[in-house]
Structure formats: structure tokens, C-alpha cells
Amino acid sequence: METQIQKVERLIDEINKLHKSYSVDYFEAGEIEKINLSKTITHVPIEHILKYRLNLHESINDYLIDANLSNIDYYYRVKTSESINDKIKRYAQQKGKYPVNNWLNDIFGCRMLLNETEIKQLESVLDTWKEIHGLKNWYTREKDGYKGIHIYFKNQSNFYFPWELQIWDVKDADGNREAHRKMKRSFVIDQPGMMDLALRALLEELASKDNTK
16 A cells, blocks of 8 residues: 555656646747746746746646546645735845745645654655655745745756645644735735736836846
8 A cells, every 4th residue: 555655756756747747838839938937036027927827727637637646635726816926026025136936936836734754754755856856946944833844846947937845744734724824814905906016116126226237
């Protein structure tokens, strides 16, 4: 019988293959401009990001249906445009100094829950799996009541948006959900279009400063 750790590795392998398959179909067909995501946000148009999000949202189930994910309890979502705009705004306000693919790395995200023993087993093999499966990176995130292992996929390309897999200890699930609810409340506003206009103005200001350097 397959253990939970073996299921995690199968999930990682399948997400990695899905990321490559979707990214090749989307970016290598010659219809979409390829933009280097290792640059800062002033060099990556919002439209490029949101078009990708929309296409992924409409297409992802067609890819998942053929994936070898049977008997794996996992959850997934495609990030909303409102959440993406909020994240862009937060990082742009930090003088836009971070590469986009270092922080806009969860437009597609999966989640799986393990127990404490399984978490420790996972931590002991992730460095090896990183090499075997060519993962971007992994780390344990602990902040504001949240704790989870984050694993990232980009298939060695700075033109492909990274994807994320979160592994939670089941005992942290309630606290993590509450931490997420608090974070989401911060960007739920009555007029999202107004935030979009403010975000564009901020990015234009940053780009103008870049051009005068």
C-alpha cells in the first residue's frame, strides 16, 4: 500500500509535469509574448499576468483530468485577480526590488495535509526530491499564526510563472485557515476597480523612476 509520503512525491511529480505541460502549451505556441519573470514588476505588465491567470483558470481542469492523482487527498485553486492585484501592490510598494517569480509564485496552488510524523519524514527527503524532480525551491513558512511547508515549481524557466504546493500539519490547519481569512479580508474592498487604477498609477511611478536612473 502506498504511504502518505509516497503520495506526496507522486503529487509533486504530477504537479511538476502539469506545470511543464501547461507552460509549454501556453508560452511556446508563439501566440503569447514571453517576458523574463526574473525582472522586477515594473518590467512585467499587469495584462501579461492577468491573461495568464484567466487562461489557467479556464484550462486547468483539462490538464488535471489526465493526471495520476487518484487516492490523493489534495485541494487546489487558481488565485483570483483581486488577490493578484493586492500582492502586486504590496511588493511594488517595497520599491519593486524583488524579481516577480520570487513572489508571484502561487497563481496556481495546491494543498495537502499530513500528520506531525509525516511532516518530519517529508522534511528529511525534500532536498533529495528537489534534485530528483528539478524543483525551484522549498521552505517552511512561519508568520502571523501560519505554518506550512511551501514547495515551488518552475521547470528551470524564468518565462514560466511558478506554481506552489503547500503541505500543512493537520494540527495547524485551523490556525492556518484563520491566518488566511485575516489576510483575505485586507484586500476585500467595495470598489476593486479603484484599487486597480491606484496600482497602475503606482507602477507607472516606479517605472518612471527606473527610467531616470
